[in-house]
Amino acid sequence: MAEVKNKRVILKDYVTGFPKESDMNIVDSTITLKLPQGSDNVVLVKNLYLSCDPYMRTLMSNPQGSINPRAYTPQSAIAGYGVSKVLESGHKDYKEGDLVWGITNWEEYSLIPAAQIHFKIENKDVPLSYYTGILGMPGMTAYTGFFEVGSPKKGENVFVSAASGAVGQLVGQFAKLHGCYVVGSAGTKEKVDLLKNKFGYDEAINYKEEQDLNAVLKRHFPEGIDIYFENVGGKTLDAVLLNMRLNGRIPVCGMISQYNLTEPEGVTNLAHIIYKRVLLQGFIVADFYHLYPKFLEFVLPHIREGKVVYVEDIAEGLEKGPEALVGIFKGHNVGKQVLVVSRE
């Protein structure tokens, strides 16, 4: 069987500080499109859509001292969530032609352990790329972080940072569907417009234009914040801690503002959680994938009826991968950053 070209995105070495495009290389390798003999539980896939997610930065660091105990292997292809088509399967649950989503490598074709596949894609009346976003890890993160960790009640006051991002845009919409008052923050006028006019946030803050986030939060939340969906950490968290309401909850999904700092910013207002009885709960979506069928039941009708929308920022071609991935740490993406490797 003939070999075909297989472009890949390689991490050169562990990254310190903000990642740069030059931390990655696009390399041409080859692959034989046939499962090697003895490939039980391995699946050969063609990668279609790859997901650019903030947590990937934590895998670029030397794991020693990193917040993430796992890390990419330097000189190897990076990996992440993606939508792939099965070309040949060594696992009984998958067969040629199946569409799947899960963890795959940043390359055109991958041999992946079947255990890395999260779910077979059954509902194909929605854009396939959605399985890297609203119907994939970010969707589940928003859903479980808000509902399972945040325990929202109708009428509560919700604040979301990185509010137009892959996860944030959904937290805002889910919170509105749940009858909450929702304010989001983002870093450009365009994103703030999206928050109010596309995602239905009650109020939106451009944090880059505010000198005193504490005062802004006090204005938007005179009674305090019941749920802060934490995506960014640092100064935003510090201002939020001054504005939490009694028995408030902070699902800690991520702290993107801190991932690229060699010296993280100090959070000075933590003592405010004592009298307010505030809960901070770090969570990882992987602990909640058993809820995926329930999530699909909830979200698919909303998508079909247009009651939940999803904004994607699509980069075309694997060679755009480094730029797209690096861009999310500068806030270049508007909505969920997707990388198209191939549309079929």
Added chain:
Amino acid sequence: MAEVKNKRVILKDYVTGFPKESDMNIVDSTITLKLPQGSDNVVLVKNLYLSCDPYMRTLMSNPQGSINPRAYTPQSAIAGYGVSKVLESGHKDYKEGDLVWGITNWEEYSLIPAAQIHFKIENKDVPLSYYTGILGMPGMTAYTGFFEVGSPKKGENVFVSAASGAVGQLVGQFAKLHGCYVVGSAGTKEKVDLLKNKFGYDEAINYKEEQDLNAVLKRHFPEGIDIYFENVGGKTLDAVLLNMRLNGRIPVCGMISQYNLTEPEGVTNLAHIIYKRVLLQGFIVADFYHLYPKFLEFVLPHIREGKVVYVEDIAEGLEKGPEALVGIFKGHNVGKQVLVVSRE
């Protein structure tokens, strides 16, 4: 009826930074030892034992911007937990001669709303002063913070800061009774000796002598910390966050290291709670007083059998109050700081 002298401890003004003895005044006033007419639900008490507790510092600050929404009134007597004897009662639940514990004023005699009394003291075979400590608010704080918020399991690894203090010495003993491995930190050799030789801690750290608390914690907790009972905040919390185990819990009881700082220290390692799925939960013992009868059932037999001990640091006389109270923020107390106003 004749008036009697009634010495009181007055807060001069809101305090900034470390409190000083000179922030308080001892003043002589007088009181008629008779309930005024129409004093429904008011009780006249003689104060016997007063409790010096870290949270009292939060009441000395201007409430504007403070972590505590309540504050003492400048030029009035400060208040706190205490054991008192009822001289005359305007409330049906109390009668002359009853011993009670709850919130009272720092003075010899007080007229207090009955609602400020937490419990009538029924078990008198233990030192009365214990109702400011092991059998009072600090005991309940240790019990509910550890068991209700911390959800300990046998065999788990527990770290306690301010470990010889009013609350910490009990958390350590409760954790040992529960079958946990327990390490405590304190700030003098004498306290560290108490931790190991009196309270049964497995290991004890003198944090003032350690340059690298992170390394010390790594040595004592090679598998990580399941429960960190947080009394101090700041640098200790930062080192702990690097050493939490998967699904660890941090009941946040207090952050005494931060109460006196005009600029709190920054906690830089919060992002470590994400992958470790760590919970931080601020709590206030007042939410748990319904568990007091259950707590007494648990702790009284242990006290009587000598299986739980309690170390008190006793100051004699109301005029020693300011010194005793200020001392707990300098770590002068060894064990629970009690102030004796009168022994009967």
